[in-house]
Amino acid sequence: MNISLVAARSENGVIGNGDQIPWKADGEQRLFKEITMGGVLVMGRKTYDSIGRPLPGRETIVISRSAKDLPEPIKLCGSLSIALQSAALMKKPIFVVGGGQVYSQAISIADSLHLTQIHCHADGDIFFPEIPNHLKLNKQRYYESNINYTYEYYERAQKNKN
Numbered sequence: 001m002n003i004s005l006v007a008a009r010s011e012n013g014v015i016g017n018g019d020q021i022p023w024k025a026d027g028e029q030r031l032f033k034e035i036t037m038g039g040v041l042v043m044g045r046k047t048y049d050s051i052g053r054p055l056p057g058r059e060t061i062v063i064s065r066s067a068k069d070l071p072e073p074i075k076l077c078g079s080l081s082i083a084l085q086s087a088a089l090m091k092k093p094i095f096v097v098g099g100g101q102v103y104s105q106a107i108s109i110a111d112s113l114h115l116t117q118i119h120c121h122a123d124g125d126i127f128f129p130e131i132p133n134h135l136k137l138n139k140q141r142y143y144e145s146n147i148n149y150t151y152e153y154y155e156r157a158q159k160n161k162n
């Protein structure tokens with residue numbers, strides 16, 4: 001199973017404020033769409049509530065301990081590991097797309113990370129976890145927009161074969 005995280009964070013590490021993302025950087029959502037199209041999105045219940053609908057062209061799996069049911073075709077799972085097992089059965093790329101609680105649980109097992117660094121200081125109360133040492137920056141690209149941002153791609157470091 002290959003697991004990618006996809007996130008955007010401000011320079012002070014914020015990813016959310018309450019149930020909202022506290023910036024609007026033109027083009028960033030298009031980037032999210034390009035990265036995730038055709039895949040399976042695994043997300044926490046609060047992130048699903050803030051999006052409010054399944055995103056077209058992608059499967060949606062929502063993790064919740066309390067939700068009883070969600071509209072078709074969304075799949076509801078009671079834990080991250082069950083969600084990832086269900087995602088693997090779909091034979092499509094797996095993207096863990098937040099929010100803070102779910103990133104914190106998934107980052108230690110991530111094989112790659114698509115991280116958009118938004119060049120602003122944002123007020124918020126939900127933060128991205130520290131990037132672990134096993135994920136190494138592989139490429140980056142700077143975008144000019146109403147708020148500038150840099151897309152960064154991290155991959156699991158190859159094991160030393162010696």
Ligand SMILES: NC(=O)c1ccc[n+]([C@@H]2O[C@H](COP(=O)([O-])OP(=O)(O)OC[C@H]3O[C@@H](n4cnc5c(N)ncnc54)[C@H](OP(=O)(O)O)[C@@H]3O)[C@@H](O)[C@H]2O)c1
Nearest residue numbers: 007008016019044045046047064065066098099100101102
């Ligand atoms: N900037 C970004 O890239 C980005 C991306 C996504 C989201 N966000 C933002 O992040 C914020 C939401 O993040 P959050 O940390 O508050 O919530 P979240 O991670 O989206 O969802 C938390 C909920 O997921 C469920 N959950 C979490 N871990 C679970 C587990 N191990 N087993 C079963 N269920 C589990 C629980 O649902 P129940 O309470 O139903 O049991 C929990 O309340 C929002 O502001 C959103 O806009 C930002």
